[in-house]
Amino acid sequence: MPDEALRTLAPAWSAVALLILGALTVAASMLDGVLAARSHGAPNGAVRPFGEAARLMRQRRRTTVEADTLLWRTGGAGLLVVAALMVTVVPLGRWTLFDLDVGVVWFNALDVVVWALVWLTGWGANSAHSLVGGYRFLAHGLGYELPLMFALVCPAIAATSLNVGRVAAAQDGLWFAVWMPVAFVLFLLGVVAFSVWGPFSPAIGSDIAGGARAELSGVDRLVFEAGRYALLAAGAAFAVPMFLGGGAGPLLPGWLWTLVKTLVVLGLLVWLRRRVPAARPDTFMEVGWLVLLPAALLQTLVVAVVVVGRG
Amino acid sequence: MSMAVGFGLLGLLAVLSGAAVFWVNSMARATYALALSFVAVGLQVLFLQQNYVGVVTILMMVMEMAIMAVYMVMFMGMNPALMPMSMVHSNKAALGIAVATFLALAAGVLLIDWPTRRGTPAPDVTAALGDALMGSKMLVMVVTSPVMVATIVAGISLAQHRTRYDRFGDDLTQRPSHDTQPGGGGR
Numbered sequence: 341m342p343d344e345a346l347r348t349l350a351p352a353w354s355a356v357a358l359l360i361l362g363a364l365t366v367a368a369s370m371l372d373g374v375l376a377a378r379s380h381g382a383p384n385g386a387v388r389p390f391g392e393a394a395r396l397m398r399q400r401r402r403t404t405v406e407a408d409t410l411l412w413r414t415g416g417a418g419l420l421v422v423a424a425l426m427v428t429v430v431p432l433g434r435w436t437l438f439d440l441d442v443g444v445v446w447f448n449a450l451d452v453v454v455w456a457l458v459w460l461t462g463w464g465a466n467s468a469h470s471l472v473g474g475y476r477f478l479a480h481g482l483g484y485e486l487p488l489m490f491a492l493v494c495p496a497i498a499a500t501s502l503n504v505g506r507v508a509a510a511q512d513g514l515w516f517a518v519w520m521p522v523a524f525v526l527f528l529l530g531v532v533a534f535s536v537w538g539p540f541s542p543a544i545g546s547d548i549a550g551g552a553r554a555e556l557s558g559v560d561r562l563v564f565e566a567g568r569y570a571l572l573a574a575g576a577a578f579a580v581p582m583f584l585g586g587g588a589g590p591l592l593p594g595w596l597w598t599l600v601k602t603l604v605v606l607g608l609l610v611w612l613r614r615r616v617p618a619a620r621p622d623t624f625m626e627v628g629w630l631v632l633l634p635a636a637l638l639q640t641l642v643v644a645v646v647v648v649g650r651g
Numbered sequence: 652m653s654m655a656v657g658f659g660l661l662g663l664l665a666v667l668s669g670a671a672v673f674w675v676n677s678m679a680r681a682t683y684a685l686a687l688s689f690v691a692v693g694l695q696v697l698f699l700q701q702n703y704v705g706v707v708t709i710l711m712m713v714m715e716m717a718i719m720a721v722y723m724v725m726f727m728g729m730n731p732a733l734m735p736m737s738m739v740h741s742n743k744a745a746l747g748i749a750v751a752t753f754l755a756l757a758a759g760v761l762l763i764d765w766p767t768r769r770g771t772p773a774p775d776v777t778a779a780l781g782d783a784l785m786g787s788k789m790l791v792m793v794v795t796s797p798v799m800v801a802t803i804v805a806g807i808s809l810a811q812h813r814t815r816y817d818r819f820g821d822d823l824t825q826r827p828s829h830d831t832q833p834g835g836g837g838r
Contacts (some may be wrong), residue, residue, distance in 0.1 A: 411679055442703045453715040456686065463679050463720075478721060485714070502703070622832065640685035 412464020419567025433594030465555035473551020483628025488530030490636035508586025531575030
C-alpha cells in the first residue's frame, strides 16, 4: 500500500542514493580513522582511510591454491550490493526510491543475505583460518538474528504496517525508540553484528589471522571493508524511519533531519567499536537465546498489548 | 511484455541454477546454487503481487542454505566435503525417475482443461491467499503448533547424551553447572 505522503522517485535517482550511501561510508571510515589515531596518539586520523584505499588499490592480488574464486568474489563484493539494496526502502524526507509494502521484511531478507556472503568470503579462499572466520560469523548469526527479527517486528506491529514510510509516519509525536527501547537497542546490536563490527568482529579477528578476510588483498579487501562500513551506514539509515521518527523534526526539512539522525546513529555505532569487548561466538549463543531473545519477545508482547489497548 | 520477459528469465535462472546443484563438484557451490534458484523463485513470486510471500521466501531460503552449507560440509561424503566431490548417485534410476516425472507433469500442463478466470483478484491477494490456505483450518493450526513444539522439546530431551543430572549433580545443586561446552549466561 503506497503512502500518500511519500513520493516514489524515478529509478535514475538511485544514483543519488548511492552517492549519499557512499558519503556516509566515507564519513564512517574517517571517523573510525580519527578514533584509531587518537587511541594510538597518531596525527591525521581522518585521512587514514584514503591512504589505506590507495595502498590497497596498488597492492598485488594474493592468490591461494584451489580457491573457489566465483564464490570468494561474490561474498566479498556482495556486502556493498546488500547495503545499496537496503537503502532503497529508506525514505529520505518525503521521497523514496522503492515504496515497497513489505519494506521491513525486505531489509530483514537482505541482512540474512550477509550470512551467506561472509561465509562465502571465508570459504572461497580455501584457507583454514578464513573458513574458521566464516563459521564464527554464522555462530554469531544464530545468536543475533532472532532478536533482530523481533526488534523489527515491534515497530511494524505498532504501525500496523510493514511499509517503512508508514512506520515512520506512525511515530507522530512519540518516537518508537522512546517507548520500545529494548527493540531499539537490539536492532542496533543486529546492525553492528551484520556489519561484522566491534563486538561481532571475532569472525575477522586477529587471533585467527584475520578470519574471513585473512586472504583478501588489494581491491578485494578494499571492497569488503567498504562493504562493512556501508552496511553500518545502511543499518543506521534504516534505524531512522523505524525508531527515530523518520524525517520528523523542527525547523530543518525532512530529508536533512533523516541525514542528521543517520549520522548520529552511525557515529555512535562507529564509536562503540572501541568501547565494547568482543563477543565470543561460543558464549554469545547462550546470551542470544537466554537473554536477548526473551527480552525481544517481552518487548513484542508489551508493544502488542499497547496496540490492542489503544484499539 | 517486459514483465513477461523478466518473469521468464527468472524462471530460466531458477531452473538452470537448480540443475547446477547436480553439475557442480563442491558442496558450497551446490548449496548456493540452490539458494540462487530459490532467490529467483522468490523474485518471480513478486511478479504475482505476493510481495510478502516472495520476500519471505528469499529470507528463509538464504538463511536455511547458509545453515545447510555448514551441515553439508560437516556430514556429506567420506571426506568432510572440503574436497571436490560428485553431487549425484544412482544415476540410471534417477534419470528414469526424472524423465518420467517431467513427462507426467508436462503432459498434465498440456492436456488439462485450464479453467477461465471467474471474478477478479482480491485487492490484497496476500491476505486472500492466507485466508484461503488457513482460514477454515485455524483451529487445527492452533492445536498443532503446541503439539509440534512439545514434540521437538521431547525429542531433544530424549536424544540428549547428557542430562541435567550430569550438569547439576545428583541433587541438582551443583553451581555453576558442569558443561562440556561453556555458555555465556553464567549458569
